[in-house]
Amino acid sequence: xxxxxxxxxxxxxxxxxxxxxxxxxxxxxxxxxxxxxxxxxxxxxxxxxxxxxxxxxxxxxxxxxxxxxxxxxxxxxxxxxxxxxxxxxxxxxxxxxxxxxxxxxxxxxxxxxxxxxxxxxxxxxxxxxxxxxxxxxxxxxxxxxxxxxxxxxxxxxxxxxxxxxxxxxxxxxxxxxxxxxxxxxxxxxxxxxxxxxxxxxxxxxxxxxxxxxxxxxxxxxxxxxxxxxxxxxxxxxxxxxxxxxxxxxx
Numbered sequence: 001x002x003x004x005x006x007x008x009x010x011x012x013x014x015x016x017x018x019x020x021x022x023x024x025x026x027x028x029x030x031x032x033x034x035x036x037x038x039x040x041x042x043x044x045x046x047x048x049x050x051x052x053x054x055x056x057x058x059x060x061x062x063x064x065x066x067x068x069x070x071x072x073x074x075x076x077x078x079x080x081x082x083x084x085x086x087x088x089x090x091x092x093x094x095x096x097x098x099x100x101x102x103x104x105x106x107x108x109x110x111x112x113x114x115x116x117x118x119x120x121x122x123x124x125x126x127x128x129x130x131x132x133x134x135x136x137x138x139x140x141x142x143x144x145x146x147x148x149x150x151x152x153x154x155x156x157x158x159x160x161x162x163x164x165x166x167x168x169x170x171x172x173x174x175x176x177x178x179x180x181x182x183x184x185x186x187x188x189x190x191x192x193x194x195x196x197x198x199x200x201x202x203x204x205x206x207x208x209x210x211x212x213x214x215x216x217x218x219x220x221x222x223x224x225x226x227x228x229x230x231x232x233x234x235x236x237x238x239x240x241x242x243x244x245x246x247x248x249x250x
Contacts, residue, residue, distance in 0.1 A: 017117065021187075030235055034228060038162065049151060070218055078214065081210075082218070086181075088207060100118060101118075121191075125233075127236050128180050129181045137174055137175055138170075141174040142167065144173060152219060175226075176230075179215055
């Protein structure tokens with residue numbers, strides 16, 4: 001009776017694909033979802049105030065003026081968590097690209113085929129958080145941050161989402177830049193080996209959402225800023241993915 005000496009090789013990552021993000025129904029659903037979010041917060045601006053108030057510790061000064069604070073913003077532990085989460089999208093994306101290229105080289109696959117997903121993530125990084133959020137929206141909308149408005153002890157008027165009457169001078173609230181960067185962690189999972197993707201999602205999705213929600217807890221952004229910032233990057237990636245699939249073969 002002969003002994004089976006065949007070697008079972010570990011499963012490695014196949015050529016990376018765009019997954020659900022390249023599906024037209026995903027793009028349409030996401031776009032409609034963001035439109036609904038925008039309309040709800042624009043129609044009921046008190047939602048933004050109410051959510052931010054959950055993280056606000058109200059107080060009064062000697063002259064009866066508001067002088068409360070957002071406790072999370074003063075916590076060393078939360079500050080350290082924010083710093084850790086801030087570097088994670090860059091670290092995860094770099095590691096995912098390096099691993100993906102190494103596997104492609106090992107299996108003698110076309111690096112260009114794998115690189116299309118990596119390039120799409122990088123492009124969405126540059127276009128979403130870089131151009132759309134920091135280059136356009138923050139400089140045009142001029143919405144003051146929660147911690148700077150009168151209702152939370154600041155000196156600026158509250159401006160609902162969708163209005164351009166803000167008094168912020170620079171680096172304004174709409175939309176959140178960090179929330180726009182946060183999805184890069186989730187998108188980078190597309191470059192992981194298939195057997196790692198689900199476990200990675202269980203770890204990186206909560207980290208990604210926490211990165212966005214901490215900005216609300218810190219009084220740096222309203223919930224609408226965080227949701228729309230997060231969605232803009234996902235929407236940007238979905239558009240880029242479908243353009244690439246339309247004009248090339250993956």
